[in-house]
Each structure stands twice: as structure tokens, then as C-alpha cells.
Amino acid sequence: MRRARPDDQACPVSEHDYDLIVIGSGPGGQKAAIAAAKLGKRVAVVDRQDMVGGVCVNTGTIPSKTLREAVLYLTGLNQRDLYGASYRVKQDITIADLLARTQHVIGREVQVVRAQLLRNHVDLLAGTARFTDPHTIAVEGTHRGDRHAVTGEKIVIATGTRPARPDQVDFDAARVLDSDEILRLEEIPSSLVVVGAGVIGIEYASVFAALGSRVTVVEQRERMLDFCDPEIVESLKFHLRDLAVTFRFGEKVANVAVSDNATVTALVSGKRIPADAVMYSAGRQGMTEELDLPAAGLAADHRGRLSVDEHYRTPVEHIYAVGDVIGFPALAATSMDQGRLAAYHAFGEPAHEMSALQPIGIYTIPEVSYCGATEAELTSSAVPYEVGTARYRELARGQIAGDSYGMLKLLVSTTNRTLLGVHVFGTGATDLVHIGQAVMGCGGTVDYLVDAVFNYPTLSEAYKVAALDATNKIRALERFAT
Ligand SMILES: Cc1cc2nc3c(=O)[nH]c(=O)nc-3n(C[C@H](O)[C@H](O)[C@H](O)COP(=O)(O)OP(=O)(O)OC[C@H]3O[C@@H](n4cnc5c(N)ncnc54)[C@H](O)[C@@H]3O)c2cc1C
Numbered sequence: 001m002r003r004a005r006p007d008d009q010a011c012p013v014s015e016h017d018y019d020l021i022v023i024g025s026g027p028g029g030q031k032a033a034i035a036a037a038k039l040g041k042r043v044a045v046v047d048r049q050d051m052v053g054g055v056c057v058n059t060g061t062i063p064s065k066t067l068r069e070a071v072l073y074l075t076g077l078n079q080r081d082l083y084g085a086s087y088r089v090k091q092d093i094t095i096a097d098l099l100a101r102t103q104h105v106i107g108r109e110v111q112v113v114r115a116q117l118l119r120n121h122v123d124l125l126a127g128t129a130r131f132t133d134p135h136t137i138a139v140e141g142t143h144r145g146d147r148h149a150v151t152g153e154k155i156v157i158a159t160g161t162r163p164a165r166p167d168q169v170d171f172d173a174a175r176v177l178d179s180d181e182i183l184r185l186e187e188i189p190s191s192l193v194v195v196g197a198g199v200i201g202i203e204y205a206s207v208f209a210a211l212g213s214r215v216t217v218v219e220q221r222e223r224m225l226d227f228c229d230p231e232i233v234e235s236l237k238f239h240l241r242d243l244a245v246t247f248r249f250g251e252k253v254a255n256v257a258v259s260d261n262a263t264v265t266a267l268v269s270g271k272r273i274p275a276d277a278v279m280y281s282a283g284r285q286g287m288t289e290e291l292d293l294p295a296a297g298l299a300a301d302h303r304g305r306l307s308v309d310e311h312y313r314t315p316v317e318h319i320y321a322v323g324d325v326i327g328f329p330a331l332a333a334t335s336m337d338q339g340r341l342a343a344y345h346a347f348g349e350p351a352h353e354m355s356a357l358q359p360i361g362i363y364t365i366p367e368v369s370y371c372g373a374t375e376a377e378l379t380s381s382a383v384p385y386e387v388g389t390a391r392y393r394e395l396a397r398g399q400i401a402g403d404s405y406g407m408l409k410l411l412v413s414t415t416n417r418t419l420l421g422v423h424v425f426g427t428g429a430t431d432l433v434h435i436g437q438a439v440m441g442c443g444g445t446v447d448y449l450v451d452a453v454f455n456y457p458t459l460s461e462a463y464k465v466a467a468l469d470a471t472n473k474i475r476a477l478e479r480f481a482t
Pocket residue numbers: 023024025026027028029046047048051052053054055056057059060061062064065127128129130158159160161179200287290291322323324325330331332333335361363
């Protein structure tokens with residue numbers, strides 16, 4: 001099994017097959033493997049044959065974002081401000097139309113992941129990994145008796161998560177599905193119940209609502225996305241209601257009854273909701289059951305998650321864990337960097353720790369993104385700030401794009417004029433946010449945005465408009481004070 005690397009002669013002979021074994025080929029595992037390979041280490045990644053690229057490529061981020069793109073294109077939703085409410089690119093959109101694009105992108109992404117691992121001389125071992133001791137991994141393939149063991153000096157666990165499934169609900173992969181199965185729907189449901197208004201639930205609720213499904217979102221909490229700016233969440237709810245989404249906040253599902261052609265979701269409050277299908281997006285569970293963690297001297301918490309120190313090291317020193325399996329923030333971008341940093345630490349390569357300034361992007365329709373502080377955080381920590389707002393409808397690019405609802409909001413310190421937060425709602429929000437992130441990351445003030453010249457007509461111009469708005473308000477305050 002041990003594969004010689006081109007520079008092997010320079011390496012001391014190791015007692016292990018590999019310098020690093022990575023379990024899981026999602027974003028965290030990929031970057032851990034490639035970072036170690038770039039340091040000249042012998043690396044293997046273990047994953048199931050049909051899961052190369054992880055949840056991210058196969059059932060999570062990439063399919064959901066491609067589905068959204070296909071829906072936006074085929075429904076013509078974003079063009080209706082310009083061409084009228086009846087505008088469609090395709091009249092009868094089928095699941096096949098949507099899956100064609102999704103499968104195409106997944107296929108391409110899997111190829112990219114495989115090629116990157118290959119050209120960095122990383123061995124991809126097909127199968128399910130299980131510890132037999134702290135340095136040994138048994139890899140079990142899909143065929144009977146297809147099992148072998150490999151040893152690694154260091155190990156990175158990047159096994160991600162799976163949807164949490166309540167015991168009282170019978171999932172049938174046809175009408176009652178979890179979010180990893182949603183692409184298996186055989187037709188577009190005319191009505192859908194979404195259980196859980198987390199990011200996954202709201203993203204899929206908006207996609208199906210855009211397709212014309214009547215969506216009911218059931219959420220046990222009183223609010224949704226409460227880590228975001230409340231004004232933007234209000235705008236999002238308004239838009240979703242406009243697309244025929246019904247929200248049932250403060251409600252819990254008691255059970256789901258299924259017949260041949262329908263479902264009825266019973267809520268604890270006594271309400272009953274008929275629908276073609278039900279999708280559960282009520283949190284996720286760390287994928288650690290199959291690892292036999294005790295054989296490695298490890299244990300997971302009740303949600304299957306592993307705890308790590310600031311270097312992503314588990315309590316067993318040579319075993320690291322990265323990505324969703326360690327919990328918050330459970331994003332693809334953070335998982336990638338955790339993987340890279342874990343590999344660097346494992347092999348003594350100096351690195352900066354991950355920046356605390358991380359953007360959040362929610363691919364609802366319309367999309368939401370922010371970076372830095374929220375108004376609630378600044379208020380509770382008594383940091384004085386002013387708000388500068390730009391509305392897309394007042395930007396030439398907003399008119400051209402037919403986006404009349406988008407907005408960008410800057411939070412600016414009234415003490416030293418630094419940018420404290422940026423919140424964006426509407427077209428391109430998840431890209432636009434990075435301008436604010438860069439200014440904040442460099443400790444920039446609102447004056448940089450006031451003085452900067454932006455391309456015209458662009459949505460980026462919103463930064464200048466919002467910066468001028470904030471500085472006008474600050475000036476008014478300063479004038480009053482003198
Ligand atoms: C519907 C959905 C939408 C999302 N959208 C976004 C988004 O827009 N932006 C964003 O940043 N994040 C998004 N995420 C989150 C993102 O997908 C995850 O943060 C990311 O995939 C986590 O990467 P990871 O490295 O932990 O591994 P994962 O991608 O979770 O992959 C883990 C891999 O480990 C493998 N594995 C597990 N156990 C074993 C074992 N015993 N042996 C071998 N292999 C094993 C699995 O087969 C899997 O391939 C979304 C998630 C979902 C579910």
C-alpha cells in the first residue's frame with residue numbers, strides 16, 4: 001500500500017504507510033490532504049466511491065446552489081420586474097430539467113476534486129474508514145471481503161454530518177425526505193412542508209416557492225435566522241410570503257402521516273398540514289458512528305461531534321478533526337481553512353490562525369449576506385454606530401438588473417469611523433459582501449468608501465452611496481455637538 005513519493009529518498013523511513021490519512025473527502029479533508037502533500041508528505045484520503053467531494057459536492061452546497069441557479073433561470077423570476085409577472089423561460093419545468101444541470105455540475109466538481117488529489121500524489125482509498133487502533137484505519141469497500149488496513153502517523157477526521165432524523169417520523173425517500181435526499185423527488189411538489197427554518201430549510205423553501213410550490217415552513221423557535229440583521233430577515237420573510245410561503249413559528253411537528261399520494265403533518269398545537277411532500281431540515285448530526293472512536297481513544301458528544309483545541313487537535317495528539325464534524329460554523333469555506341491549518345500544524349509548518357472576520361452567505365431568493373457585527377451586537381456591547389443605507393432601486397445597475405428590493409447597509413463607528421459591519425440583501429449579495437470584508441480586514445474607515453471611485457453602473461456603487469449616507473448622518477451629529 002505504501003506509495004513512494006518522488007522525494008522519498010530525502011525523507012526518513014516511516015513506520016507507517018502514510019504520513020497523513022484523511023477520513024472524508026469534503027472541503028476540510030481535501031484541503032488537509034493537499035496542504036500536507038504540498039509539504040512533501042505521503043497522504044491518503046478515504047471516502048466512499050460515490051461521495052468523492054463530500055456532502056458539499058454530492059448532496060449539500062453544490063447541488064442546492066445549482067438547483068437555485070437552474071430555478072432562477074428557468075422560471076425567469078429575476079426578470080419579471082422587467083418583462084412582467086407572466087415571464088417564464090420554460091413553461092412546464094420538470095425535475096429532469098433541474099436535475100440535468102445539477103448532475104452536470106456535480107459530475108464536473110467530482111472530476112476537479114479527483115484531479116487535484118491525483119496531481120498532488122494523494123491516494124484516494126474507496127471505502128468506509130474505521131479505527132482499529134489510534135494509528136490504524138480499516139477501509140471497508142462496497143464489495144464483500146473488500147477490506148484492508150492502512151496506518152498513518154497523523155490522522156485528520158473530516159467526516160462531516162448527516163441530517164438529524166427524529167425517531168417518530170418514517171422517512172421513505174419519496175414523500176418524507178431529509179435535505180440530503182431532496183434531489184430524489186420524482187416530481188416538483190405542488191405543496192411542500194419544510195420542517196426547520198435554519199439556513200438549509202429557508203434556502204430550499206425559497207427555491208421550491210420560486211418553482212410555484214405552496215410551501216409551509218414549520219419552526220419550533222419564534223424567529224428564523226436570528227444571527228442576521230432583523231431588518232433584512234423581515235425583508236426576506238416579506239418576499240417569501242409574496243411567493244406563497246406560510247410560516248408557522250413556535251410550532252413543533254408531532255408526526256407525519258403518509259398515503260400513496262399525499263402527506264399530512266400534524267403539529268403539537270393540533271394543526272394539520274396536507275402537502276405532497278415533507279422535507280426535514282431540522283439540524284445535522286456528526287458522522288462519527290462508523291469510526292469506532294473508542295478504538296482511537298476518542299469519544300463524540302450527543303450530536304456526534306468531536307471537540308478540538310485551537311489547532312484542530314483532538315485529545316489524542318496525532319488525530320485532528322476539521323469541518324462540520326467539529327460543529328460551528330459548519331461552512332464549506334471555514335472547513336477548507338481548518339483542513340489546511342490542521343495539516344500545517346501536524347507537520348510543523350508555521351501559519352496564521354484563521355481570521356475572525358468571516359462572511360455569512362445565505363442563498364435564499366433573494367440572497368442575504370453579511371460580515372462583521374450586527375446592530376444587535378453593537379447595541380448590547382454599547383458600541384456607538386451610525387447606519388448608512390443604499391437601495392438598489394436608486395442605483396442604475398439595480399434598475400438594469402430589475403432588482404427593486406435589494407439593499408446594502410453599512411454599520412460605521414461614530415467614534416473612529418471604522419467599518420464595523422456590512423449587511424446585504426438582494427442580487428449578488430454573497431459576492432458584494434467581500435468589499436466590506438476587505439475594508440474591515442484592513443481596519444479601513446468609511447472615508448475610504450466615500451473617496452473610492454467605483455465602476456458605473458455597478459451594484460458595488462452601493463458601498464459609496466451607503467458610505468455617503470453614513471457620513472452625512474455622522475456630520476449632522478458632529479455639527480450638533482460643536
Ligand atoms: C443543503 C446544504 C447546503 C449547504 N450550503 C452551503 C453553502 O451555501 N455555503 C457553505 O459554505 N456551506 C454550505 N453547506 C455546508 C457545507 O456543505 C459543509 O460545511 C461542508 O460540506 C463541510 O465539509 P466537511 O469537510 O466537513 O465534509 P463533508 O462535505 O460533510 O463531507 C464529509 C465526507 O466524509 C465522508 N465520510 C463520513 N464518514 C466516513 C467514514 N467513516 N469513512 C470514509 N468517509 C467518511 C462522507 O462520505 C463525506 O463524503 C451546506 C450544507 C447542506 C447540507
